[in-house]
Amino acid sequence: EIAFFGGMTIVYKSSIDLFLYVVGSSYENELMLMSVLTCLFESLNHVLRKNVEKRWLLENMDGAFLVVDEIVDGG
Numbered sequence: 001e002i003a004f005f006g007g008m009t010i011v012y013k014s015s016i017d018l019f020l021y022v023v024g025s026s027y028e029n030e031l032m033l034m035s036v037l038t039c040l041f042e043s044l045n046h047v048l049r050k051n052v053e054k055r056w057l058l059e060n061m062d063g064a065f066l067v068v069d070e071i072v073d074g075g
Contacts, residue, residue: 001013002030002034004026005023006025007026008023008024008025009023009024009025009026009028009030010022010023010024011030011033011037012033012037013037013039013041015052015053016052016053016054017053017054018052018053018054018057019042020037020040020041020044021037022034022036022037022040029040036071039071040067040068040071043067043071044064044067045055045069047060047063047066047067048060048063
């Protein structure tokens with residue numbers, strides 16, 4: 001899903017009770033933001049052993065922070 005709000009481009013994905021968002025400027029390529037979101041979701045899917053939901057994410061925050069740190073350049 002793609003949304004535009006306040007001069008920002010927002011792509012998001014939901015899984016059970018968890019919503020993941022990637023936000024970029026209005027000049028960012030939507031396909032590139034979607035690629036980052038897909039990478040984030042697939043990485044969390046792997047780290048959480050296919051249990052991408054709020055409870056498992058909260059119990060494995062160290063792994064989630066590691067995933068985000070690796071995706072974000074300059075973290």
